[in-house]
Amino acid sequence: MSKSTFSWEKYNETPVVGIMRGFSMEQIREIIPVYIESGFYTVEITMNSENAEESIATLRKEYPTLNVGAGTVCNMDDLQRALKAGSQFIVTPVIDEEVIKYCVANKIPVFPGAYTPTEIYKAWSLGANAVKIFPATQLGTKYIKDILGPLNTIKLLPTGGVDKNNINDFFKVGVVGCGMGGSLFDKTIIASGNKVTLKAHFDEIKANTKV
DSSP: OOOOOOHHHHHHHEEEEEEEEEOOOHHHHHEEEEEHHOOOOOOEEEEETTTTHHHHHHHHHHOTTTTEEEEESSSSHHHHHHHTTTTTTOOOOSSOOHHHHHHHHHOEEEEEOOOSSHHHHHHTTOOSSSSSEETTTTTHHHHHHHHTTTTTHHHHHHHSSOOOOTTHHHHHOOOSSSSSSSSTTOOOHHHHHHHHHHHHHHHOOOOOOOO
């Protein structure tokens, strides 16, 4: 698939990476129009989802206003499959230097996962666009605030445990975005098929992304 540039303008409008894991293409097609209508523009398909590559390619084709990326990219094989499918950005749960360096060299936005101050600094030093703090639920906003004391130039993207009740707290301590999976794509609401409820859910989260 031909390359398309990741839109930082769209991302910054609503700095949330929506993480889709285990959804069928039929479900994705039901969710994404509501997601876009609510003002979200960045979505990640995890590479350990069934038909991940097909989902990425389809989203790229059918929803050109979206930033479509791949998550759970752990090695170069995952990366090459993700890029072949058309991924515009890459998210990893770990630090794989080869993956990060490839993305940096090819100007592909990359958000590698890190946990400790040493890992966070290493990921940033390798050229990460932002460092995914994972799992954020175990660390909380105080940890983020503490990290940004000495490492105040590093852009952080907490993921795991971020929900509509605490997302604003993360933005208040200085993160550049958040990754959200099940708390954003609520499977109970989605299973109900009620798009009005789903939109209200998305709208509430979007409203909390501003400090």
